Amino acid sequence: MDIESLKKKVLDDAVLEEMVNTTFKNADLNKNSYIERNELAVLLKSIYGTLGLNPPEEKEIDDELIRLDLNKDGKLNKDEFKVLVKELALFSLENM
Numbered sequence: 001m002d003i004e005s006l007k008k009k010v011l012d013d014a015v016l017e018e019m020v021n022t023t024f025k026n027a028d029l030n031k032n033s034y035i036e037r038n039e040l041a042v043l044l045k046s047i048y049g050t051l052g053l054n055p056p057e058e059k060e061i062d063d064e065l066i067r068l069d070l071n072k073d074g075k076l077n078k079d080e081f082k083v084l085v086k087e088l089a090l091f092s093l094e095n096m
């Protein structure tokens, strides 16, 4: 399968939904159905590690949280988290 059709597949709602659900469940360490800053930090560090990048700085984690936290309650719900999962999926495809 080529990259373009892979991308299309990733952006297919059902596939993305599945990825979001799985990632969200793994990232939500205290199981309160929100991704808090510390949980986002753990997730980003692990993703950066997987991608072979330097670990994110504290400021980058703050910036990510601010960027993704659309309703400004200081944590990410599943809809907000979905944006990140989508970006990460596309990013890993671009860098395969």
Ligand SMILES: [Ca+2]
Pocket: 027, 028, 029, 030, 031, 032, 033, 034, 035, 036, 039
């Ligand atoms: Ca949580």
Ligand SMILES: [Ca+2]
Pocket: 069, 070, 071, 072, 073, 074, 075, 076, 077, 080
């Ligand atoms: Ca939020």
